[in-house]
Amino acid sequence: MLGLGRADDGKGVRGEFIRLRGQAVFRHGADEPLDVFRQQVFRVHAFNRAKASRLSLLSRHQETQSSRG
Structure with missing residues (x-):
């Protein structure tokens, strides 16, 4: 967790947010x-990590396919 602040969610609801690697x-x-809030944060972090991993694999696969063509 890299930051903690207060914000408005755009619907008039005030609350807190934390910023995790650029993700609020x-x-x-x-x-x-x-504790539920922290679980959500770490879920977001895990999702972003998994997404980056999938994109990396896809990129490598596309590079392999284009070098064969």
Whole structure:
């Protein structure tokens, strides 16, 4: 977790957010328990890591296909 701040989600709901590697994850005030909030953050982090890995594999596959063609 690289930052913590307060924000408005654009719908008039105020809450907190943390920024994780450029990704802002929003917590709606005190209604959402902090441990659930942290789980969401780490889920976002894991999703982004998996997405980057898939894109890397796809890129390598495309390079291999184009070098064969």
